[in-house]
Amino acid sequence: MPKKVLRKILIPTDFSKLSLESIEYTLAIFEPEDLQIYLLHAIDKAKIKKTKTKNKDADKLLGEIKKEAIKKLDNIADDYLENVYNVETVVRVGEPYSEIVKYAQQKNVDLIVISTHGRTGISHMLMGSIAEKVVRYSPTPVLTVKPEKLQLILMEQEDVDEQLHIKLKLNEK
Numbered sequence: 001m002p003k004k005v006l007r008k009i010l011i012p013t014d015f016s017k018l019s020l021e022s023i024e025y026t027l028a029i030f031e032p033e034d035l036q037i038y039l040l041h042a043i044d045k046a047k048i049k050k051t052k053t054k055n056k057d058a059d060k061l062l063g064e065i066k067k068e069a070i071k072k073l074d075n076i077a078d079d080y081l082e083n084v085y086n087v088e089t090v091v092r093v094g095e096p097y098s099e100i101v102k103y104a105q106q107k108n109v110d111l112i113v114i115s116t117h118g119r120t121g122i123s124h125m126l127m128g129s130i131a132e133k134v135v136r137y138s139p140t141p142v143l144t145v146k147p148e149k150l151q152l153i154l155m156e157q158e159d160v161d162e163q164l165h166i167k168l169k170l171n172e173k
Contacts, residue, residue: 006030006110010038012100012134015072022115022145023080032083039077039089040103041069042096066091097133104140112142 009026013019026037048062073089081087092099104112116131135142 008036008109010109010112019115022113025145036086042099043093101138
């Protein structure tokens with residue numbers, strides 16, 4: 001069986017510092033000059049409708065948000081992907097996880113690289129996780145990246161607490 005070469009990579013971003021670490025991770029794994037990177041930002045249209053102001057209708061507000069998103073994507077491409085010859089930036093509107101999965105299929109990408117934000121507990125249950133939904137629904141392989149700073153915070157706050165509770169329960173018996 002021929003060896004699969006991963007060249008077409010989709011990197012979704014919400015412009016947070018955590019999401020940008022997936023770019024750095026991708027460049028650490030792959031040779032930049034061999035890649036076709038698709039840098040995608042998905043605007044959640046449901047949130048736009050909720051934030052409609054008196055002076056602007058939803059369509060005008062959405063147009064402004066799209067223009068700003070395109071500028072941010074272009075800046076990220078210039079700052080982080082200068083050594084990648086083939087970079088395409090795209091803004092989609094809709095349910096973020098769904099737009100990511102659909103775009104990956106449309107472009108026939110080889111891999112989606114997405115950062116996790118580490119939400120847990122009630123926050124995770126209420127908001128859900130875009131990365132988790134992408135993993136669940138995407139037929140395209142997905143690499144999730146947990147940013148290093150987040151790994152340390154989660155280890156200290158949650159894993160240790162959980163282990164302490166287990167040890168306390170064992171000691172009580």
